[in-house]
Amino acid sequence: MKKSGCLEKNQWYELEKIVGSEYVITDQSEKDVQSIDVWWMTRYCFFQQNNFPQPSVIVFPENTEQVKKIVQFCLINKIPYLARGGGAGDGGGSIPLYGGLVIDLKRMDKxxxxxxxxxxxxxxxxxxxxxxxxxxxxxxxxxxxxxxxxxxxxxxxxxxxxxxxxxxxxxxxxxxxxxxxxxxxxxxxxxxxxxxxxxxxxxxxxxxxxxxxxxxxxxxxxxxxxxxLPEKRSFRAFLLSNLQKGIEAGRQIMVKGLNPCLLRLYDEYDTRHILQKQYGLEKEGCVLIIGFDGMKKIVEAQEEVSYLILEQNEGEDLGEKLAINWWNNRYRSYYPPLDYICEPWMTAVMDTVAPYEKIETIYWEMKKGVEEGFKPWNAIFHAHFSHWYDWGTSFYPTFLLKDFPSNPHKAIRLYNQILDICVQASIQNGGVVNEHHGIGMRFSRFMQDVSEENYNFSQIIKKALDPESLLNPGKLGLGE
The missing domain is CATH 3.30.465.10 (Uridine Diphospho-n-acetylenolpyruvylglucosamine Reductase; domain 3)
Structure with a gap:
């Protein structure tokens, strides 16, 4: 039997027996919500009145046993389905590409x-x-x-x-x-x-x-x-003259095992447009915010050695005020009126990760690809580095176009062209497709490029666990 994204009314009743009639939803408003996330593409299509695929039914289970019964129902009836949480992903990972059934897990909050x-x-x-x-x-x-x-x-x-x-x-x-x-x-x-x-x-x-x-x-x-909860948690900001010095200072701190809880390095653009505009910084360069937490005596020892490393890399100590202000207001940038989501702009975050010897090359290749390759559109590229390891670091490269084609097909084509440039810059220089935001639909087409062996192995696992490809099909490059 071929899978179908449509459910008949008599099938709704079977679901009502599992979760109760009030938790089987078919309202159009709920379907709209379930077909959108934070990805530019889903929101753009929605506001263009060209919606992404929508589910036939949304169900809200409250325990594992109900989830098991819903999955068994989908398997018997060959209905595609997926699980959804907060819907705050930015790559279409929780969008019902083939319609069918969405299992919304927000009642399972115990x-x-x-x-x-x-x-x-x-x-x-x-x-x-x-x-x-x-x-x-x-x-x-x-x-x-x-x-x-x-x-x-x-x-x-x-x-x-x-x-x-x-x-x-x-x-x-x-x-x-x-x-x-x-x-x-x-x-x-x-x-x-x-x-x-x-x-x-x-x-x-x-x-x-x-x-x-x-x-x-x-x-x-x-x-x-x-x-x-830590006995002490401290934050301090330093100004580096350029990105290279900031990355090297961060690398030294990590490989020497100083264990900062926070290490956040902004490139020149982000320093100007975030720390200057939002936090009142009046200097140029690259700001690095560093934090430590834990027992007071250990934190103080870590601070002493780390601050010395930053000074040796010509870091200017900006004190605690800016860093603490950032920590206390760190979520404001993601909500109105500061977030790009509030503006009718084209944008994407393409977080990646690579070893220290590769990461700068990836940054500069991405920046060149966006700013030079899409100069007619006045494309902007900026980034910050915020997840560090003793072998490498990740960074958030972001592109921004304030003006783009009014024709939806041309706009989407342009969006994908910029993604292609950035992702290939990462893959070809020792990075990966994504560090932690996920692949979803947005990056699915690159999974074979980054590692054919890895991709083939993931296909084997998917086929073994989900031979009908009913569970979240079309994501990670898996399924039909």
Whole structure:
């Protein structure tokens, strides 16, 4: 039987038996919401009244057992489906490309168990990260995961893209923060990984689901690592004369194991248009904001050595005020009136990651490709570096066009041409397609380019777990 994105009314009743009639939604307004995320393409098409594909039905389960029954229903009826959290992704990963059914997990927001001995919390994955963090803070703990979409995204979404937050230079990606997963597989069975993450009891199969973007299973529960609220958390800003000096200073701090929780380097454009306009900086160059947290004496020792490294790289100490102001207002840039989403501009963030010896080349090749290749459109390129490792760093290259073709087909073609230039600059110089925002639909066509071997292996796994390709088809370059 061929899969169908349309559901008959009698099939709605079967779903109502599983979750209740009030949680089976077919309203057009809800369908509109479920066909949009933060990706420029979905919003542009929506405002052009040329909507992306929409689901036939949206269901809201409240537990794993209901998710299992819904998946089994979709399998029997050959209906494409996907799971959705906050819908704050920027690549179309949670858009129902083939229609069908959306399983909205936001009712699955329960905190199941707080283990203060082993420092873990078990939760349903539909919980907003903001609500999980607020619960932990009231108990004296934190998860230390503070991404830009902190207020609007769910834990399951972060796991599915293997996301990172602004403190990732110390606390890592989601795959470093989660010990155990519970996943409903495409055959309707339940997978539960072993109760500890680090073991030699066979492969850790839970790793399959980090970064899989809901194409291999629906994550319903997670056991997450937590920390005590820090005794001290400090921030300081330094001004570097150029990007190269900033990257080298950051590299030295990371490879020497000084463990900053925050390391955020802005290029000249971002320094002017973010730190000058929003935070009152009156100097030119590249600003680096550095932060440490933990026990007071350890933090002070880390600060002393790191600040010396920055001074040796000719960094000018700007003090604490700008850095603390940034930390306290770090989410404002992503909401009206400051975010590009408020303007009718063409824009995209194409975060990538590479070893230190490669990262500068990628930056300059992208910048050249955008600013010179699309000069007739007055294309702007800017970036910041914000997730650092002891082997390399990631950065957020962003392009911006304030004027672009009024014809939708020409506009979309131009958008994709710029993406092509940027992604190929990364791939051809030792980087990857994406660091943590995810592939979704936006970058699917590049998956074979970055590694044919990796792509072929992912096809084998997808075929084994989801032979009908019903679960989130068309994402990551997988499925029909």
């Amino acid at each position: 905190i199941i168990e707080l283990n203060e001995r082993s420092m873990t919390v078990r939760v349903q994955t539909g919980i907003l990260q903001k609500h999980l963090e607020e619960f932990l803070n009231r108990k004296g703990y934190t998860m230390n995961h503070f991404p830009a979409s902190f207020n609007t995204s769910t834990l399951g979404g972060f796991i599915s893209t293997n996301g990172t937050g602004v403190l990732s230079s110390k606390y890592g990606k989601m795959s470093d923060m989660v010990h155990q997963l519970e996943v409903v597989l495409p055959n309707g069975n339940l997978f539960k990984s072993l109760p500890v993450r680090l073991h030699s009891t066979g492969p850790d199969y839970s790793r399959l689901f980090f970064g899989a973007e809901g194409t291999l299973g629906i994550i319903t529960e997670a056991l997450c690592k937590i920390y005590y």
